[in-house]
Amino acid sequence: MSRVAAFVNVNRSEAVELATELIQWIESSGHICVLIGDSASAVNREDLAIGESEIDESIDLAVALGGDGSILYMVREVSDFGVPVMGINLGRMGYLTEVEPTLAQLRMQEFFEGKHTIEERMRLEVLIDGEESPLRALNEVVIEKNDTGRTVRLALDINDDFFMSYATDGLIVATPTGSTAYSLSARGPIIDPTHKALLLTPVAPHSLFDRSVVLSPDDNLKIEVLPGSNASIALDGHVVSQLEVGQTLSCTAAEKPARLVSFGSNNFHRVLKEKFGLSDR
Template identity: 30%
Template sequence: MAIPRIGLVLHPERDTSAQVREIQTWANTHACEVLLRATDASRAVDGIRVVEDDDAFAAQVNGLISLGGDGTMLGALRLVAHAPVPVLGVNMGNLGFLAEVGPDELTQALRRLYDDNFTIEPHSCLEIRYGNDATKAIAFNDVAITRVPGAGSVQASMAVDHHRYGYYRCDALIVATPTGSTAYSYSAGGPVISPNAQGMLVTPASPTAGISRPLFLCPQEELRVELLADAGQPALEVDGAVRDRLGPGDALDVRWRPEAGLVVRLDAAAHQERQRLKLSLLDLPLLPDELRELAPPRLPAEPPTEIR
């Protein structure tokens, strides 16, 4: 039987050294090999093997552990989207909608992984082609055409299954998966879509003309967005990161692909309950420090003396 290989995907800035050492120490006693990408070579510890090429890294791992926030988790899912393997997210950030495990729960999570005591939550992705057939991107949350200050608004026509649907004039045009409905689309006023739903959500941000309402497409429908002659030069964002700049006449073809990502869930019910709580917190007009000020004082360690 081949030795299991676990790949680590690290947040580019956060200190994950304690977690990297913990994972490698655990691997030493469980006949596992830990791999890192070349971009994280300086953060390796004894026993970890560094793989120079991202494609080779993705081809060798049996599973991934993402140490960071949701952005790191999305990057890990994109790495192995062509041949999905289970991805466990360890939340080193703030809200963490995708990553389920906290740093203090890592040891227990590793034990659950080794015992095959977990479930898999499949995630869809968007396949985006633009410019020419060789230019392809993958998004697990969303792809957005966004206005760049001083470079004009987003003006685009839309076609669904080759049938013209209408046009947009807005600050941004967002195409999201159900998972991504709680990200950029949500902040632009779009609805929350159940993660069990299948399809693509199209949401304009700050529309001034044309289509002004969100649109949900079924999985089989193909979406084409083409920038109009006076569209300016907006940015193309994939999962929140700028990938390119677009111009008049450029077109995006977007397709939905199921089960492109496999997310490890240790307690799916508890995770969904935390998601609902986090969404409710997003609607509160308070900063995290202000929320702490509203929290009740710590309860006494000892129960009060019984009054007779």
């Protein structure tokens, strides 16, 4: 018997409908299902609701029904406990959500039977000056300007050695998984998501050196806000804090990766061809 935790994008009616069907199937198969966030009320199963503080190692599988944003949420909630995450694609891009809705029950049955693999994805660990506990992200951390029409000035140290300063709209530190997210729109390179690296990409920099830099996953980055303007910090698309002049942010690879469930059907190169409309010849 397995314990399954599910998160549903309640703003997508098709996700709510599929979740209702899956819950019935999970329970009829002899497994336990619990629901995180607003998912329980959306499917009228408040008896299955658990709080985020109740998530722990007792969960055997975490399922996200929605788009990549849903799986980013689930990864954030369960990855510190080593729980594998399965994404069911009810969104648009689908870089992270491998399972199509029509195959949801089949793939879950294959998971219970051990017919799957676990793909480990590097995460970032971020410590903000003045905070005691680090934050973690699967895609990226972004330090960006607060004021429209002005740049933010940032100083970057790599392993306690000064590297350079930026006058820029923002600075992205991404994982290989995040190389197809915000960093890509800022002309950063695409990196196979199973690699381990820190990808540094400036956003509209006022500098002759405007290139992305791919760094070792063992590097420790420290970014300081220089006089002129404050900055905001966003992790995986959500603003989490502010940085005032003189404050710093430290970033390195997280000790525990995200663990994504794979069935060998979502080859990264094939996904790229589909998303960018690349022809076979």
